[in-house]
Amino acid sequence: MTIPLTVIEREAVAATPVRPVSVPVPPPARPTRRRRAQSSRDEPALQTANLSAILTLAVDLHERGQLEPARQLYRRILRADPALVDALQMLGLLHHGRGEHRRGLRLLRRAAELAPTRPSILSQLGECYRSLQRFDHAITCFERVVKLTPDDPDAHCNLGHAHLQAGAFAEAARCYRRVLEADLDDLEALTCLAVAASRLGDDNAAAACYRQVLAADPDNSTAQHLLAAITGETTRRAPAGYVRELYDQYAGSFDAHLVETLRYDVPDLLRRVVDEEVPASTRFARAADLGCGTGLAGVAIRDRVDHLTGIDLSSGMLRRAADRGIYDELIEGELVGTLGRATTPFDLLLATDVLIYLGALEDVFAAAATSLRPGGWLGFSTERARSGAPVLQSNGRYAHPEIYIRSTAAGSGLDVVRIEHITVRIEQGRKVRGQIFLLRRPTEVLAS
Known part of the structure; x- marks a missing residue:
């Protein structure tokens, strides 16, 4: 076998x-x-x-x-x-x-x-x-x-x-x-x-x-x-060139492999969490899909968003995303730098199956907090680690413990609103355990 x-x-x-x-x-x-x-x-x-x-x-x-x-x-x-x-x-x-x-x-x-x-x-x-x-x-x-x-x-x-x-x-x-x-x-x-x-x-x-x-x-x-x-x-992150190259080559069969082979449904699970925490009457004026890939998360959230931006390192993935016709803007670039250059704040940031290529998340959360308007939301998925710090697994992906996410989010001024334990995918016949986090930038900062 x-x-x-x-x-x-x-x-x-x-x-x-x-x-x-x-x-x-x-x-x-x-x-x-x-x-x-x-x-x-x-x-x-x-x-x-x-x-x-x-x-x-x-x-x-x-x-x-x-x-x-x-x-x-x-x-x-x-x-x-x-x-x-x-x-x-x-x-x-x-x-x-x-x-x-x-x-x-x-x-x-x-x-x-x-x-x-x-x-x-x-x-x-x-x-x-x-x-x-x-x-x-x-x-x-x-x-x-x-x-x-x-x-x-x-x-x-x-x-x-x-x-x-x-x-x-x-x-x-x-x-x-x-x-x-x-x-x-x-x-x-x-x-x-x-x-x-x-x-x-x-x-x-x-x-x-x-x-x-x-x-x-x-x-x-x-x-x-x-x-x-x-x-x-355990390195701080996977090299950008590695991520860009592998997803450029992976673009043609990405959706079929994730959905049909690995039973991947994280975008739909994240959408459900957003719907349960943010009233249906609330529309997101501006949202960004970080590491958008071919647009699976964009499809899941599009009907609640007025203007949707997709950001990805891979030009191959962005071409597939463009074919869907759901994004108002597509940007080829690294997510921290791209968020840092944003001139208009976002109401919602999504990152599904992206942080598995990033070990240390301090820069990511800081960039997200800066680019979100007060009251804005950040939703993302991770693979779950049992240690107290991020770990680079033997399969080449990073896993993150809940305690690390909480402390890093707090250090960037983001509140953890919801944590959902999920199965990220089925791999080698086994469930890969993960988490969905929904964070929020406070609407106002209380004076000390």
Whole structure:
């Protein structure tokens, strides 16, 4: 029986550095070296010169980021020749790159049926399955690529990613070791081997991998953070670059993974707490969703807010949030600095599943207190710690004890109005215990 990755580890896999490809797709499977070396022999000729010219134009537009004109040209080609593999592949890749994974899947499956031995198609199909959390199908695709290109370390690395996200850690480790046989300094494989080793109970091997990564790349924020997590060091916060990168890569499958896989409903639980403490007749003139992600909390609170601002480090997440059409303003930035630059006070601040990346909260609460009007509210979720201080857990997330939240809130002049004990998510079949806090800035300060 395999055990699934924790969400932070799954995110870490998605956030590892990937090698660039010629079309803008996040995060791509590595292009196989056989395809890079033999592309002219690997690709079948198009049926007519006219279609060939149109396809060349479409690919050029695609590579320059002009996705809608490229899409229209691919569709025009496929109307003329529905079995043209190159157009099927590229249109599927375009949809996958836009986060439309099911559309991409249909096209890439058809391309794979017509060209079952083309490694690039199988790799892209596997990546589509991986984005849809269908890891068994992804593994099958990547195994076929490995059989076609057994000496290509990139193929083994892609297979390792699928095994790792499926929770098959021993199989993943074998794949990454095969990659490292070809290149001892492959930082992507080293980082993922560290995750696999840690989940197999070998934290010493994991730490050795992270240290090897940091020796080659001292600024690697993923390795910094996860090394601290497995060695018991509690840092003040996860590096901003780490959070930004992992959520940029995670954006396409974020909602499905949280809601369907982890049974995540914190935004709705926080909305219920707000409704129970703040009369329904009260509307919030200005609210900010801190670490808004794709907008799950914004959806939950929108009908009680006149003007809603979303703030996030990840541009990928902000694009998903914009697609919802619920925010009046979206800001890419770190929450403390962004709140500090606010010129108009807020009536409500929300932060769901955000403080798990922040250990020390003094700066956060101080910024919140300053940016709230008197009588304004701050609602947020945390994971629950049994210690008396914040702790960086081995899974890479911070947990906070109630006593610390109370004292830090008081130090910033915020009153704790409500604490609700909740289950944050279901992970590895176990409930992750957490808390919802509702704080308020007093309406007036009493003279001493």
